[in-house]
Amino acid sequence: MIKTMTIALAIAATAAAAPASAVAAPLRIETPWLRETPPAARTGAGYALIRNAGRREDRLLDARSTVAERVEVHSMTMDGGIMRMRPVTGGLAVPAGGAVALRSGGYHLMLMGLKRPLRRGDVVEIRLRFAHAGELPVRFRVEPIDFRPEGGQHGR
Numbered sequence: 001m002i003k004t005m006t007i008a009l010a011i012a013a014t015a016a017a018a019p020a021s022a023v024a025a026p027l028r029i030e031t032p033w034l035r036e037t038p039p040a041a042r043t044g045a046g047y048a049l050i051r052n053a054g055r056r057e058d059r060l061l062d063a064r065s066t067v068a069e070r071v072e073v074h075s076m077t078m079d080g081g082i083m084r085m086r087p088v089t090g091g092l093a094v095p096a097g098g099a100v101a102l103r104s105g106g107y108h109l110m111l112m113g114l115k116r117p118l119r120r121g122d123v124v125e126i127r128l129r130f131a132h133a134g135e136l137p138v139r140f141r142v143e144p145i146d147f148r149p150e151g152g153q154h155g156r
């Protein structure tokens, strides 16, 4: 019993030190990070890899955080040689047994109306709301502009 408690405390301490991933089975949010911003920036961007080990599709409906007036889910596409961002309508699909990447140049979280700059090393909670998994608080760490997640699976 005491041994079990020790292990639980050790896991809790590790989780507090490094916001590596968040799990709400069957979803797993890997390497959630925010891009650091210049002091006067009014917008910020967030990235992560969202895995779905389940047998049915889920959808990221929306998100919110206390650091911004609102958080939107955006797509980025090339349109006649111009990069365009648009809010994703109807939710972003996370396929059954698959994953969706929020990454530079693709889908991302857009923090609109930033209330303070995002500084390297800060940890910011963003609550992601999914159609099936519900609302999931995720700790995003602020990283330098040229940050690439380990493995590069969603930072390319």
Ligand SMILES: [Cu+2]
Pocket (backbone or CB within 6 Å): 074, 085, 086, 108, 109, 110
């Ligand atoms: Cu955007």
